[in-house]
Amino acid sequence: MDEPNANAVQSARLPWPSAGRAALPTGTPLPPSACKSCGVRHFCLGREVDELAGQLLDRIGIARKRVHKGQPLYHEGEPFSFLYAVYIGTLKSSLSTADGAEHVLTFKMPGDMLGFDGIANGRYATTATALEDTEACAIPYERLMRGCAESVALQQRLTQLMASQMVRDCRSAKLISARHAEHRVAGFLLQHSGWMEERGYSAREFELRMSRADIGSYLGTSLETVSRSLSLFAREGFIKVRSRRVEILQVEGLREASSARCH
Amino acid sequence: MDEPNANAVQSARLPWPSAGRAALPTGTPLPPSACKSCGVRHFCLGREVDELAGQLLDRIGIARKRVHKGQPLYHEGEPFSFLYAVYIGTLKSSLSTADGAEHVLTFKMPGDMLGFDGIANGRYATTATALEDTEACAIPYERLMRGCAESVALQQRLTQLMASQMVRDCRSAKLISARHAEHRVAGFLLQHSGWMEERGYSAREFELRMSRADIGSYLGTSLETVSRSLSLFAREGFIKVRSRRVEILQVEGLREASSARCH
DNA sequence: CGGGCCATTGAAGTATGTCAAAGTTTGTGG
DNA sequence: CCACAAACTTTGACATACTTCAATGGCCCG
Numbered sequence: 038m039d040e041p042n043a044n045a046v047q048s049a050r051l052p053w054p055s056a057g058r059a060a061l062p063t064g065t066p067l068p069p070s071a072c073k074s075c076g077v078r079h080f081c082l083g084r085e086v087d088e089l090a091g092q093l094l095d096r097i098g099i100a101r102k103r104v105h106k107g108q109p110l111y112h113e114g115e116p117f118s119f120l121y122a123v124y125i126g127t128l129k130s131s132l133s134t135a136d137g138a139e140h141v142l143t144f145k146m147p148g149d150m151l152g153f154d155g156i157a158n159g160r161y162a163t164t165a166t167a168l169e170d171t172e173a174c175a176i177p178y179e180r181l182m183r184g185c186a187e188s189v190a191l192q193q194r195l196t197q198l199m200a201s202q203m204v205r206d207c208r209s210a211k212l213i214s215a216r217h218a219e220h221r222v223a224g225f226l227l228q229h230s231g232w233m234e235e236r237g238y239s240a241r242e243f244e245l246r247m248s249r250a251d252i253g254s255y256l257g258t259s260l261e262t263v264s265r266s267l268s269l270f271a272r273e274g275f276i277k278v279r280s281r282r283v284e285i286l287q288v289e290g291l292r293e294a295s296s297a298r299c300h
Numbered sequence: 301m302d303e304p305n306a307n308a309v310q311s312a313r314l315p316w317p318s319a320g321r322a323a324l325p326t327g328t329p330l331p332p333s334a335c336k337s338c339g340v341r342h343f344c345l346g347r348e349v350d351e352l353a354g355q356l357l358d359r360i361g362i363a364r365k366r367v368h369k370g371q372p373l374y375h376e377g378e379p380f381s382f383l384y385a386v387y388i389g390t391l392k393s394s395l396s397t398a399d400g401a402e403h404v405l406t407f408k409m410p411g412d413m414l415g416f417d418g419i420a421n422g423r424y425a426t427t428a429t430a431l432e433d434t435e436a437c438a439i440p441y442e443r444l445m446r447g448c449a450e451s452v453a454l455q456q457r458l459t460q461l462m463a464s465q466m467v468r469d470c471r472s473a474k475l476i477s478a479r480h481a482e483h484r485v486a487g488f489l490l491q492h493s494g495w496m497e498e499r500g501y502s503a504r505e506f507e508l509r510m511s512r513a514d515i516g517s518y519l520g521t522s523l524e525t526v527s528r529s530l531s532l533f534a535r536e537g538f539i540k541v542r543s544r545r546v547e548i549l550q551v552e553g554l555r556e557a558s559s560a561r562c563h
Numbered sequence: 564c565g566g567g568c569c570a571t572t573g574a575a576g577t578a579t580g581t582c583a584a585a586g587t588t589t590g591t592g593g
Numbered sequence: 594c595c596a597c598a599a600a601c602t603t604t605g606a607c608a609t610a611c612t613t614c615a616a617t618g619g620c621c622c623g
Contacts, residue, residue, distance in 0.1 A: 132474050135559040140474045154470060156463035162470060186452045193445065199462045200419035206469050207417060207425060211395050211403045214476055214520030216580070218611070249570065257477030257520070259612055264571055280570065280620075296398040479612075481579070512602065522580055527603055543588065543602070 053096065053183055062119055062175035064100035072099070077236070080148025081122045082176070082194055090191040093184035102175045104128075110151075110165040110173060117155025119175040123147050126171025127246040130163045131254075141254040143209060144168070144247060146232055153199055168246040215295070218258040222266035223295035225256060226276065230285060245281040270294065316359065316446055325382055325438035327363035335362070340499070343411025344385045345439070345457055353454040356447035365438045367391075373414075373428040373436060380418025382438040386410050389434025390509040393426045394517075404517040406472060407431070407510060409495055416462055431509040478558070481521040485529035486558035488519060489539065493548060508544040533557065 072083030072094045083094060101124060104110050110121060113133060128145040142163060145151050154162035156178070185192035212224040234240035245252070253260040267283075270276045275290035276283055285291065335346035335357045346357060364387060367373050373384060376396060391408040405426060408414050417425040419441070448455035475487040497503035508515070516523040530546075533539045538553035539546055548554065 132470060134474070140477060142470055142473055153463050154467050156460055157467045162467045182452075182456065185455065189445075189449045192448065192455055196459065196462070197419055199459070199466070200416050203462070203466065203469070204417050204420045204425045206466070206473070207395060207405055210405055210469070210473060210476065211397070213473065214403060214517070216520060216522070248568090254477070257479060259479070260569090261571085261613080262611060265611095268571070511600090523602085524581080524604085525579060528579090531603070 053180055060118075060177055060179055061098045062100040062102065062177055064102035064175055067095075067099045067101060067174065069095045071095075075124075077122075077124065077148030080236075081150060081174075082191070082198065084194065086194055087188075087190045090184075090188045090194070093188050093191055097177060097180045097184050099174050099176050102173050104167040104171045104173065106167055106169050106171075108167055110167065110171070111155075111161045113161055113164045115161050117152070117159050117161050118178060120150060120152040120155075120178055120181065121165070121173040121175055122150045124172040124174055126173075127168040128165045128171060128173075129168055129247060129251055129255075130165050132163055139164075139254065141247075141251050143206070143255070144251075147236055150198055150202070153202065168251075213255070213257055218256065218262045219266050219269070220295050221256040221258065222252075222263055223270065223275075223291045225252060226270075226283065226285065227288070227291055227295055230288075240285070242282075242284045245283060316443055323381075323440055323442060324361045325363040325365065325440055327365035327438055329361065329363045330358075330437065332358045334358075338387075340385075340387065340411030343499075344413060344437075345454070345461065347457065349457055350451075350453045353447070353451045353457070356451050356454055360440060360443045360447050362437050362439050365436050367430040367434045367436065369430055369432050369434075371430050373430065373434070374418075374424045376424055376427045378424050380415070380422050380424050381441060383413060383415040383418075383441055383444065384428070384436040384438055385413045387435040387437055389436075390431040391428050391434060391436075392431055392510060392514055392518075393428050395426055402427075402517065404510075404514050406469070406518070407514075410499055413461055413465070416465065431514075476518070476520055481519065481525045482529050482532070483558050484519040484521065485515075485526055486533065486538075486554045488515060489533075489546065489548065490551070490554055490558055493551075503548070505545075505547045508546060 070091065072078060072081070073091050075081065075083055078084050083091070086094070102110070102121075104126070110128060111117075111119075113131075123145050125147055128151070130142045130145060130151060131139045132142055134140050145165070151165055151173075152161065181191075181195070185195060208228075212221060212228060215221045215224060229243070229245070230240045233243050247255075249260040249263045253263045256263065267276070267278050270291065271278050273290060273294075275287045275294065276285050278284075333354070335341060335344070336354055338344065338346055341347050346354070349357070365373070365384075367389070373391060374380075374382075376394075386408050388410055391414070393405045393408060393414060394402045395405055397403050408428070414428055414436075415424065444454075444458070448458060471491075475484060475491060478484045478487060492506065492508070493503045496506050510518075512523040512526045516526045519526065530539070530541050533554065534541050536553060536557075538550045538557065539548050541547075
């Protein structure tokens, strides 16, 4: 492991020793107080934490890591050391199936945290792959835990973030279990639109970063069915599609399509 | 919620005041050290925690709550105060859908913890309903947090439990996204068999506590398809089914059926 | 400019949802 | 403890939705 970051990152206060290998992440160390003014802190650890927790975030030694499109941020089975927070870009998290294929579990956008699954057994249970050139903050877990031991606020924020992810996973599970593929695709568009809006982008018009195959895998249907559903919604005038560019024309139409119990 | 965070350091050993309403659960209080010798502690908070954490568990004021078959343990939208740990029995957790129906998200068995989703917004995001007469330990969250502030071991155990649930949710999501209902039903049987085995019951023969409709909702298919798949597996000699009683005769058959890419 | 990846669309056979009815099990009250 | 009602399960039939295979065309990157 390379270690030259150590001096730069650790601030004035009692620096923690970087115990063992990989205690500090590789990549560009964050400048002090970076979390406090981060554009996506609202979704991340840095939200509304008190003075102490803010200082701890600086001492933890978070580093920004770049991942090129198609490259993994971490891989299923790999030893777990870091949680990640997406700073810019998009990733998919996936699980490999018995027959060697890949199953997409979820998509991660700026502000989302990922890697929690690694806490359970000390190894990542999933693979995270960049869907476009992406930057993520690597948060060394051991050191984060030491910070949590010193700050109740930080600890509670972490717990709350994990719980928030669980809530979103619940919604996702509901979406995926819709009976008809058409409902799932409509639901996916609405979900994505909501994610964009939460992050300050347009809810009406956006570029999907994932392939039809990824969407199909996520929704438990074939890529052809995804494509056909999109074409159908376009024909009905609910959306406009051109490859990955989507424009929503009638949210209500999609909403009905996502839950219609019709015939 | 009620009381501004009474900042840690409540000079150890004495019982915490029960701040505000509902700080302590109703139900039968656990005797001291109950967690330490609990039959399902391996899955729960009480596993391998140190002496201090053990004492904290006693001070937190956990109470055993009984829920009759069909009754809710908590309900979507209800204010969150307690995490629960299943002591005996089975529950389903569900989300209500736009059209007033119910979507089953997961099943909870002895040792499983539930209610984490309430941490995110201070309200439960799901409903938990007993599938048979059930007993669960109600863990007051505010007080648990105070315990976590005093014991890093307890805090880390909680974090690990949440992470474990996330890992299981991932597997569940993969199962639910299988293309063919038959794969999903086979996967469900294997999953259930595994859950039984983990808990020391027979992996080969068990009684399902949930209805075909619940299974269908969970798997995103109709109850008729669940029934037909089970009948099919029985005809192929993989299992024996009589109403909710299931005996597994050929695990390998099921395993193939759960992931077969055949025609 | 060409090659590879991705998206769209068609056709055909299969899987699944829905409706319907009959058979079981479970729970309740006499 | 029995009888009856309600809830649940199984099975059939049919229309529809979906997967798969296949072919075509568009788009992006080097």
